[in-house]
Amino acid sequence: MKNIITYFSVLFIISFSACSQTKDDRIILGKSYAQQELKSSLVDKKQHNLIDYKSIIIKDSATAINIAEPILFSIYGKNNITEQRPYETYLIDNYWIIKGTLPKYYMGGTFLIIINAFDSKIIKITHGK
Known part of the structure; x- marks a missing residue:
């Protein structure tokens, strides 16, 4: 108290x-x-906590991107990641899947990050070649 x-x-x-x-x-x-x-x-997991795994806290793609970008920037470099805009973003089974895109006819890989929409936990981060 x-x-x-x-x-x-x-x-x-x-x-x-x-x-x-x-x-x-x-x-x-x-x-x-x-x-x-x-x-x-x-x-004490029952104390006051908004994370209850019943309500999504990352409700839209803009918020998911705002969570993902600083992490991706620190790993792969800001220029590398921003060159992969616009991103593909999907909310599937309460997970945000965010992936970079490449210009048409361009060879190479993009990042992929998967974030739990309930608690913001990152499930996967990778980057293709």
Whole structure:
């Protein structure tokens, strides 16, 4: 209960200071708080959590692409990935399948990433040759 009160107190304070967004004006809860949240989340799966595997949290292709691109950029390079636009995007059985495209008559491979629409977990990342 103490953590909940502290959390809401912090949110209340942050909401009034959000206009000036310097780190000095912010309340930082710290790494130990983050570790505590991680431990309690791993132990108590029934605590408040939007991920319930009943409702999709990645509802549209734009959001799926916004999740996928930074990961793909860091692995394969931004230019390589953006040259594969427009992407093919499909929501199949609650998984987003996103694949690059190539110009007509071009030989080569494209990326493929599969993301769980319920929890954003990446199932597969690959790139053809």
